[in-house]
Amino acid sequence: MTVPALEADALGKRFGRRSWALRDCSFRLPAGRVCAVVGPNGAGKSTLLALAAGLLAPTEGTVRVLGAHPAAARSRVGFVDQDKPLYPQLTVAETLRMGADLNPGHWDADTARRVVAGGDLDPDRRIRALSGGQRTRVALALALGKRPELLLLDEPMADLDPLARHELMGLLMGEAAAHGTTVVMSSHVVAELEDSCDHLLLVGGGKIRLSGDIDDLLAAHTRVTAPAGADLAAHEVVESRTTGRQLSAVIRPSGPLPDDWRTTTPSLEDLVLSYLRNPAAPALTPAPETLEAAV
Ligand SMILES: Nc1ncnc2c1ncn2[C@@H]1O[C@H](COP(=O)(O)OP(=O)(O)OP(=O)(O)O)[C@@H](O)[C@H]1O
Missing domain, CATH: 3.40.50.300 (P-loop containing nucleotide triphosphate hydrolases)
Structure with missing residues (x-):
């Protein structure tokens, strides 16, 4: 190692x-x-x-x-x-x-x-x-x-x-x-x-x-645009905002997303800003037992 x-x-x-x-x-x-x-x-x-x-x-x-x-x-x-x-x-x-x-x-x-x-x-x-x-x-x-x-x-x-x-x-x-x-x-x-x-x-x-x-972190996140009221409960939500009839969110998906949601991979700046705007968003760091394997 x-x-x-x-x-x-x-x-x-x-x-x-x-x-x-x-x-x-x-x-x-x-x-x-x-x-x-x-x-x-x-x-x-x-x-x-x-x-x-x-x-x-x-x-x-x-x-x-x-x-x-x-x-x-x-x-x-x-x-x-x-x-x-x-x-x-x-x-x-x-x-x-x-x-x-x-x-x-x-x-x-x-x-x-x-x-x-x-x-x-x-x-x-x-x-x-x-x-x-x-x-x-x-x-x-x-x-x-x-x-x-x-x-x-x-x-x-x-x-x-x-x-x-x-x-x-x-x-x-x-x-x-x-x-x-x-x-x-x-x-x-x-x-x-x-x-x-x-x-x-x-x-x-x-x-x-x-x-x-950075590539792994970006790949773990998705920016979604969905109809207002879309249910994000199954996913880790970094931030979500509803404007009119549209919901925009950065999430860590925990499974397939509905077909009518538009999805993109955030840029590094987009990802960092979404965490900075939301100090209570759940952290994403390797679990202690996987740290050894990551090296
Ligand atoms: N020598 C010190 N004595 C007391 N508190 C300190 C000292 N150095 C840093 N701190 C405190 O520790 C915290 C972290 O400070 P630090 O300078 O590491 O932040 P930073 O992320 O580098 O900030 P910045 O982006 O403003 O440079 C702050 O609350 C700061 O007030």
Whole structure:
């Protein structure tokens, strides 16, 4: 059995005495996948990524990274934090040299230089003088230059302009495909993830609400248009709305649907939005006994 890139078992993190940022989260992410982590503000996405990066310790449960404790896997993991912490007094060139010094034997100077060069950054410019998007570029260069087996990215594209997003996403996906890197990337722009990600973790209220291969998750759901009053009781209903004489719903069918219902497979964005609009919709995550088989 191959070792999962990331696995959580009953993982929980509490801040202070009462406030659980994450609770009872269990999932497996096979190696080599590109995983989108989505969810509303405050859902627990950054907490999950920080636990995986070993920057936070779980309050309960476990998280394992590349088969090891996060602290033991640190040299094999690249992490770009939402705040992109870098040393403000260093120049761009000095920052890349620091990346080389910190990663002896596995520093990919060409890739790091390519990420920075795409932004036309002066290597002698100090980090403190860079814009937010330019700092993101340097943080991504550091993370990719490390040639990590697992890349954890917390909203990496949030402050990039559309051209830079497109260019860096392409570069990121090219590097990941060339080296078999597992990528876990949180974002609020679901449409942007649709083409690049093959795995989804939807986090809401500190819980995993959807987890699995995106094609499997989409295939498990159907958007139906049916006459108002149609009986959905036999199915798991994510959302349903009646307008005039028509009912529109996203369901997980538990059997054949009537011939007079129109059915389509939802897009990833449609699926995610339907779960976000309906925090009480039933979760779909692999049962614990099937998690082993999924890897
Ligand atoms: N250091 C902390 N101390 C106290 N509470 C925290 C801390 N970090 C996060 N939280 C709380 O944990 C919960 C999850 O926060 P987290 O930052 O993981 O959410 P998120 O999904 O990344 O949100 P966003 O999309 O806004 O970035 C929130 O209620 C937040 O207030």
